[in-house]
Amino acid sequence: MPTENKPAEPLKIERSTVTKLVITGAPRLDPITVFLEDFGRRDCPTESDPSYQTAQGKITINCWDNSWNAYWGGMGPRTVAEFVADCDWHYILNCLDRGISSTVFSGDALHALAKKCIVQRRRQQTGRHEWELGELSKDEARELWRDIDELRGIESANECWHQSRLLTELFGEEWHYPVGDKAVEENHKFTYLQRVVEAVQEALRQEQPQQLAG
Known part of the structure; x- marks a missing residue:
């Protein structure tokens, strides 16, 4: 029908x-x-x-x-x-x-944080700061100082995983905590x-x- x-x-x-x-x-x-x-x-x-x-x-x-x-x-x-x-x-x-x-992640802020970490660990100031790892030798500090220029080019927090080895040498296995908290700058938006x-x-x-x- x-x-x-x-x-x-x-x-x-x-x-x-x-x-x-x-x-x-x-x-x-x-x-x-x-x-x-x-x-x-x-x-x-x-x-x-x-x-x-x-x-x-x-x-x-x-x-x-x-x-x-x-x-x-x-x-x-x-x-x-x-x-x-x-x-x-x-x-x-x-x-x-x-x-x-x-705030927003910044490669420049990460680079500055890495410099601070190297200087303080080299000067045996770890006890007064929150770095996971201890003192650096002169040669270790010099090598890390040369390598951290690569961090400036990182554009997002997710890209940090491509530099996991370097960040581990700087901040330890739990590097994502200091990076997430301190590698930031003002979010202009x-x-x-x-x-x-x-x-x-x-x-x-x-x-x-x-x-x-x-």
Whole structure:
């Protein structure tokens, strides 16, 4: 039997409120465009309040050729602007770029760490530091000093395994601990995003008194 064509169900359409802000004048930053989108409230019953609802919202931030966004499904009674303004910048930054760290591996930092290790081990200063291995002879120090130039070219922590022999001679079998903790430099992407987040939060806090007055 031929199947009957069922009438198409109507599309579901939901409206949200979007606010656009353009922030200029932030130190060392290009103009920042911010889109704040409030999706209304959703049911979030609790034992004390079965009818409790929480707000949902999304923020999108553009600065030069960078873009970040984050969504929150449990903002309590606040709008997304109020929520972002109220939160700590560390939290907002991590939501915009999850997993980003304030430091990043550096081949130059590893080279400097290796030099420090050789000097301190050669001068028998191991007891005052955390190097796993002990004193170096003059010849051993000279040979290691020549070899560590290779470390400058390492671009990521994973590439360190290609220099495992040299790093073991410097720092011992557990070389990945000092390398992971100390062969780092400032992550400029993190610092940049921090300045963006702080500028956005400052602008949102300035907006709130105006909205209340209006």
